[in-house]
Amino acid sequence: MTRRLLTAAVVLLLVGAGLMLVRSGGTDDRTLVAMFPRTTSLYAGSQVKVLGVKVGKVDAITVKGTSVEVRISYDGDVELPADVHALIVPPSIVGDRFIQLAPAYEDGEVLADKATLGLDRTGVPVELDETYSALDKFATGLGPEGANADGALSRLVTATAKNLSGHGAAFNQTLREFSDAISTLAGSSGDISDTVANLEALTGTLQGKDAQLRQLVTNLARVGTQLSSQRNEISSSVTELQEALGLVARFAADNRGALKESITGLTTVSGVLSRRSRELGNLISLVPVGLTNLANIYIPKNWDPSKPWLTKVDGRAGSANLRGAIFDDLDTQLGFTLGAVCAGLPAEQQVQLAAFCGALTDAGGSLGAVLSQAIEQGSSGVAARRGSTSLSGMMGGGS
Numbered sequence: 565m566t567r568r569l570l571t572a573a574v575v576l577l578l579v580g581a582g583l584m585l586v587r588s589g590g591t592d593d594r595t596l597v598a599m600f601p602r603t604t605s606l607y608a609g610s611q612v613k614v615l616g617v618k619v620g621k622v623d624a625i626t627v628k629g630t631s632v633e634v635r636i637s638y639d640g641d642v643e644l645p646a647d648v649h650a651l652i653v654p655p656s657i658v659g660d661r662f663i664q665l666a667p668a669y670e671d672g673e674v675l676a677d678k679a680t681l682g683l684d685r686t687g688v689p690v691e692l693d694e695t696y697s698a699l700d701k702f703a704t705g706l707g708p709e710g711a712n713a714d715g716a717l718s719r720l721v722t723a724t725a726k727n728l729s730g731h732g733a734a735f736n737q738t739l740r741e742f743s744d745a746i747s748t749l750a751g752s753s754g755d756i757s758d759t760v761a762n763l764e765a766l767t768g769t770l771q772g773k774d775a776q777l778r779q780l781v782t783n784l785a786r787v788g789t790q791l792s793s794q795r796n797e798i799s800s801s802v803t804e805l806q807e808a809l810g811l812v813a814r815f816a817a818d819n820r821g822a823l824k825e826s827i828t829g830l831t832t833v834s835g836v837l838s839r840r841s842r843e844l845g846n847l848i849s850l851v852p853v854g855l856t857n858l859a860n861i862y863i864p865k866n867w868d869p870s871k872p873w874l875t876k877v878d879g880r881a882g883s884a885n886l887r888g889a890i891f892d893d894l895d896t897q898l899g900f901t902l903g904a905v906c907a908g909l910p911a912e913q914q915v916q917l918a919a920f921c922g923a924l925t926d927a928g929g930s931l932g933a934v935l936s937q938a939i940e941q942g943s944s945g946v947a948a949r950r951g952s953t954s955l956s957g958m959m960g961g962g963s
Contacts, residue, residue: 593620596636598650598681600688603632606652611662612636622663631683636663646673651687836908843901899924899931
């Protein structure tokens with residue numbers, strides 16, 4: 565029995581030693597110095613934890629001027645982040661306090677051994693007596709010797725109670741919606757920041773254009789006054805415009821087919837004119853000279869502009885020389901142009917102008933020959949008859 569007990573004791577000792585080796589990881593403890601403004605209820609031997617797990621203890625507490633220096637030792641295999649903070653945590657109102665190191669290490673730079681944490685990286689809890697003192701000061705400030713010296717606070721509380729009576733649900737809903745609005749604004753902080761920046765830039769621009777903006781506002785006020793004084797006329801004009809637009813709409817609806825046909829014909833004519841733009845340009849260049857010569861043809865030799873009444877109607881005589889000259893000048897260009905127009909007309913217009921175009925073709929494309937025969941020989945000759953008929957049709961038929 566004694567041998568068995570000794571054997572079990574040895575086994576337990578070996579297991580305990582193995583656990584201690586595993587726990588320490590074969591490494592030495594590390595140290596850390598933390599400066600606190602005070603260390604109420606914190607003593608040497610108090611626990612040091614990370615995420616609630618004990619990793620070390622407080623070795624010593626020393627007063628250094630107006631601060632307290634706390635020396636901490638923690639397991640060598642525990643890594644702490646370089647930006648770690650030390651906080652004194654009270655587990656309950658009455659009980660031992662401990663130091664919490666946070667945050668826990670995940671990755672990045674590791675806190676060096678024998679590092680020092682300043683007051684900006686440590687924190688202490690609010691003490692109970694400080695809370696009582698603050699509440700006492702607050703109550704004194706609201707009491708009869710403070711804000712309620714003349715009963716103003718009492719009246720405010722009474723009026724608020726009356727106003728909120730029966731509106732608890734609505735007030736609760738308002739607070740909830742206000743909370744949602746704050747959350748939405750918090751999620752849009754970037755957009756709000758950009759909006760504020762843009763508004764600032766706009767304000768700066770407007771500030772530099774103050775004189776122009778004042779003038780603009782003044783002019784707008786004048787325009788508004790003028791329109792106000794003529795509101796009856798404007799109303800009548802709008803009414804008449806509405807009626808006119810109604811008439812146009814009805815006209816377009818009643819004549820839709822005719823309008824479509826006219827537009828189609830106009831498109832065709834425009835196409836022909838576009839294709840013959842060069843010939844038309846040449847014709848326009850010759851028109852002034854031709855019209856001048858035509859006018860000179862019909863000015864009688866015995867015409868006296870200062871005494872027109874002396875000229876007898878039956879006694880007028882034209883100038884044959886001028887007539888021949890103008891026809892010689894216009895013959896080639898007009899004949900070529902009109903021949904090209906005849907060739908480019910749509911089928912329907914070719915039928916209507918078949919007489920004139922045929923006479924021009926029979927005359928070899930010479931418009932001068934057609935007109936000369938019509939003037940000198942009257943209606944004799946096939947080409948002259950066909951030309952006269954076509955010209956009569958063109959002038960009277962509206963082709």
